[in-house]
Amino acid sequence: MNRVLAVSQSEFRIALRNRWVAIAILMMAVFSLVLAAAGSAPTGALGTDRLSVTVASLTSLAVYLVPLVALLMSFDAIAGEVERGTLPLLLTYPASRAEIVLGKFLAHLGILELAVGIGYGLAAAVTIGLDGAALSGLPALVRLFWTSLALGATFIGIGYLVSSLSRRPSGAAGLAIGVWLVLIVLYDLGLLAMVVADEGGGLTSRVLAPALIGNPADAFRLFNLAASEATAAAAGLAGAASTIPPVYALGSLLIWPAVALGLAIIAFRRVTP
Amino acid sequence: MTLTLSQLTKRFDGVVALNGVSLRVEPGERVALLGHNGAGKSTLMKIVLGLIPPTSGEIRVAGAVPGSPSARRVTAYLPENVAFHPALTGHEMITHYLRLRGRPVAEAAGLLGRVGLSDAADRRIGTYSKGMRQRVGLAQALIGQPQLLVLDEPTSGLDPVSRREFYSILDNLAAEGAAILLSSHALTEVEARTDRILILSRGNPVAHGTLADLRAGANLPVTLVLTPRNGAISALATALPDARPDGRFLILTVPQGDKLATLARITALPQLADLDVLPPSLEDIYAHHSAQEVAA
Secondary structure (H helix, E strand, O other), X not given: OHHHHHHHHHHHHHHHHOOHHHHHHHHHHHHHHXXXXXXXXXXXXXXXXXXXXXHHHHHHHHHHHHHHHXXXXXXXXXXXXXXXXXXXXXXXOOOOHHHHHHHHHHHHHHHHHHHHHHHHHHHHHHHHHHOHHHHHHHHHHHHHHHHHHHHHHHHHHHHHHHHHHHOOHHHHHHHHHHHHHHHHHHHHHHHHHHHHHHOOOHHHHHHHHHHHHHOHHHHHHHHHHHHOHHHHHOOOHHHHOOOOOHHHHHHHHHHHHHHXXXXXXXXXXXXXX | OOEEXXXXXXXXXXXXEEEEEEEEEOOOOEEEXXXXXXXXXXXXXXXXXXXXXXXXXXXXXXXXXOOOHHHHHHEEEEOOOOOOOOOOXXXXXXXXXXXXXXXXXXXXXXHHHHOOXXXXXXXXXXXXXXXXXXXXXXXXXXXXXXXXXXXXXXXXOOOHHHHHHHHHHHHHHHHOOOEXXXXXXXXXXXXXXXXXXXXXXXOEEEEEEXXXXXXXXXXXXXXXXXXXXXXXXXXXXXXXXXXXXXXXXXXXXXXXXXXXXXXXXXXXXXXXXXXXXXXXXXXXXXXXXXXOOOOO
């Protein structure tokens, strides 16, 4: 455990010096504030509090931004050590490869926690400041916070995986962007195309639900929107899949981080220094 | 026995990187691996560290399999052209390594002082010179009194004064019982500071022994530089038909066995003013051995 913490502490310090902490916090804060400001416009008789509306907008933002920040922090973790030539020495120390990965993971997850916490916190402060009744939406915000961490943890693990597989920072960066595009953008487009082509036939009912639950980003969106009062504000696939029990989405959200980290550790074990 | 290699062989995609290398290093012994670039020195070290597996052969580090937790606990490594994260300071980097070895972080200042980095300890490693990075590398290798130190070209990039300080630190470690395996591509760098030398040539062990053993094994001729009396150079040359004129001097090369007899003969010549005896240089000895394909 001490070794995990040692790796974690150095990694956090490096991220602080490389401005990654500042960049992550700034990105989350700016986007959250913009959404909070946009969501605070009079919404009419929606029958829900303003914070829940903001949380719904933040959910749509987090689906794109949290995986991106997670991948940006993690893609260099192994490939960067290989390129700098620091890996062989590290591997002669009495720290297992799993301990090294876990140490880096703790640091990167901590940074994400800071960024997401500050971003959502600012958004909540603005919303509640405008309308005290919005406090009743706080549970939705808390749920968004920890599910964002689960989503981020998955993509940090995926970042280590592509970092171990490509072994060069440039290759890892390209692969990370590719993973983000496929899992976050193209995946949903593909499912939408399928739904449209199938015209609500048997294929959609059999494939859509598992496909949505299987993707950590869709599971994240499903769980937050389904649990929230503001499902009406949700558009697109999430609406189409409103029949999926949220507990499945929750299971996917919680299993994915372990799967991604496990795969990352396996891939890292195969890296020859 | 701290380190035992027997019949170690490593092939990369059919290319032989190491071929039947055997070596034993006892506590307190300093052994140098010598060879050109690509001779297999770094490969051998990576196998000793457990970073890559051998193709065949036996290897034990303090009785344990290389790369196992107990082997890693007692082994320290200084890689060739050692690198660290440029954003961390020397002190932070050493603290990091101390914690990985489960040592008190308070030892960092002492270690940095021992390698002469106290003044730069709080500067980022990105601002360090190559020699200073090498010192950070040495400082981390000293953590926790390792039983085996594996040092890959440790003195490349160090100035002569730093090199002497470096070897005196190694002498102390060896005196405390550490086994040291270091590599170099120049015999002149390691001569007096090692107990034994193993010369590798394209993965083959071509010579193994003390410097005196290698000198005797090479059996290279001795060079005599003769200074004639004023105006007597042609007379001396006539008396010594084998000698080759070189400016004001005459050069004579004689086999080791004939050295004393030849000296007795030419010191008797009246035309001779002075004489220098040049034993075969270390570079000559190294070149002789490393040119051999396989050990005799």
